Amino acid sequence: MKNAIEVENLRKEFKSHSSRSGLKGAFRDLFTRNYKILPAVNDISFTVKQGEMVGYIGENGAGKSTTIKMLTGILTPTSGKVIVNGMNPHKEREKFAQTIGVVFGQRSQLWWDIAVQESFRLLKKVYKVSDEQYNEHMNHVIQILDIEPLLDxxxxxxxxxxxxRCELAAALIHNPPLLFLDEPTIGLDVLVKLKIRQFxxxxxxxxxxxxLLTTHDLSDIEALCERVVMLDEGNIIYDGSLQNLRSTWGEGKQVAFEFSSPPAKQQLELIVSDLPVTWFMGERSNIWIAHIKNQQEVMSDLIGRIVGQYQIRDITINEVSTEEIIRNIYEEGAVNG
Known part of the structure; x- marks a missing residue:
């Protein structure tokens, strides 16, 4: 299977001006400036095969958007190799643009004051799409995304x-083999998210x-992607299957206790001090969550001891969420082996 994206030792540095302190420093800055070199993406390498759906995730400032901008030809890398759809994105921009679709959740490619269908017609001409190709492909897209009532x-x-939904349709007018989605469901309600995921x-x-999907909404990743690439401070710290991530880092269960009145954490820890249990507070002070390994006898023992000592309103048992797993990885600085 061919690679849609090949990235090797990709690096992007930005030059940042650092001001000197005080009036004298400001005066000196007029004549000579101090600069710091800040690496936003730090010698990363990965490939994406044709037909793959990959989640590209990381905290704010991790380098996700910078990577996407280099992959789409908007930014020129400081060093390293980028081949997307068999081309160099920033050297063959016009030809390359015909082979990708891009949706930035924070930016629009539609014209603000004209009807949606007029924007579509303009983009159809930009991408040199024939009437036959447009009708065959876009009728399907418009129907699935349920945007026909919005076109005028x-x-x-x-x-x-x-x-x-219209932005997504616009990115697909030329039916590109590769789609970049940067926060496509940001701020959307649940029904619209489900519609976009299904599409x-x-x-x-x-x-x-x-x-290639970048998002802070991990339910998007869970619904769509079998593979995740995780970025932290410009470095890839995990590249592998979501299933492997869950089995390696998500072992265990969480037992949420809703107490009649807020307990003391020290007391909870004392009651189960001989068990492999970690406590953290829930969204209210009377809810405490115990994280335990997958050991049935430990769970039974834990519940028995807590119920024996406290008045409990409710107990909920959950698998460890993907969000929790990823937070733990960032906190522990785990690196994929």
Missing amino acids: KPVRKLSLGQRM LKEINEKYNTTI
Whole structure:
């Protein structure tokens, strides 16, 4: 299977001006400036195969958007090699742009004051899409995304969810083999998110579209991606399957106790001091969550001891969430082996 994306030792540095302190320092800055070199992406390497759906995740400032901008040809790398769809994105920009679709959750590619369908017609001409190709492909896209009633409305009159569905359709007018999605479901309600996820699954299955998705909403990743690439301070700290991430780091269960009145953490720890249990507080002071390894006898012992000592309103047992796993990895600085 061919690679849609090949990245080797990719690096992007930004030059940042650092001001000297005081009036004298400000005066000296007029004549000579001090600069610091800040690496946003730090010699990363990875490949994405054609037809893969990959989640590209990390905290704010980790380097996700900088990577996407280099992969789409918006930014030129400081060093390293980038090949996307067999081309160098920043050297073959016009030809390359025909082979990708991009949706930035915070930016629009639709014209604000004209009807959505007029924006689509303009993009159709930009990408040199024939009437036959447009009708065959876009009728399907418009139907699945349920945007037909929106086509004659100006973009400024659309809600955020309606606009994002139209943005997604606009990115697919030329039916690109590779789609970059940067926070595509930010601020959307649950029903719109579900519609977009279902649509992305369908185009991946029907057209073998490769999708690179960056998002803070981990439920998007869980619903769509089998593989995740995790970035921290410009470095890849995990690249592998979501299933492997869960089995390696998500071992165990969480038991949430809702107490009649808030307990003291020291007392909870004392009661189960001989058990492999970690406590942390829930969203209210009377809810405490115990994280335990997958040992049935430990769970029974834990529940028995707590119920024997406290008045309990409710008990909930959950698998460790993906969000919790990723938070733990960032805190422990885990590196994929």
